[in-house]
Amino acid sequence: MYFSARNKYFEALPVENTQIWSCTKEGCKGWMRDNFTFEYQPVCCLCSSPMVSKMKMLPLLVNSNDELKAIRKSVQMNSTRLTTS
Numbered sequence: 129m130y131f132s133a134r135n136k137y138f139e140a141l142p143v144e145n146t147q148i149w150s151c152t153k154e155g156c157k158g159w160m161r162d163n164f165t166f167e168y169q170p171v172c173c174l175c176s177s178p179m180v181s182k183m184k185m186l187p188l189l190v191n192s193n194d195e196l197k198a199i200r201k202s203v204q205m206n207s208t209r210l211t212t213s
């Protein structure tokens with residue numbers, strides 16, 4: 129029986145509530161993981177609108193780079209100020 133093999137694979141993938149940047153333009157699906165950004169507010173790669181920090185359930189990326197984690201923390205701190213409007 130092959131039908132469940134793919135589903136089992138996905139269930140085995142750990143997910144985490146991940147900080148992302150999401151496009152503010154209505155109807156635009158642009159978003160990116162915040163560990164690909166730095167300490168400035170990014171713009172959408174699809175429509176160049178401002179992006180806001182959000183949480184999204186995503187498959188866990190195995191990444192032991194401490195420098196990236198430090199960047200993520202600083203982005204989260206900054207985003208609390210950027211998204212108060």
Ligand SMILES: [Zn+2]
Nearest residue numbers: 151156158172
């Ligand atoms: Zn967009």
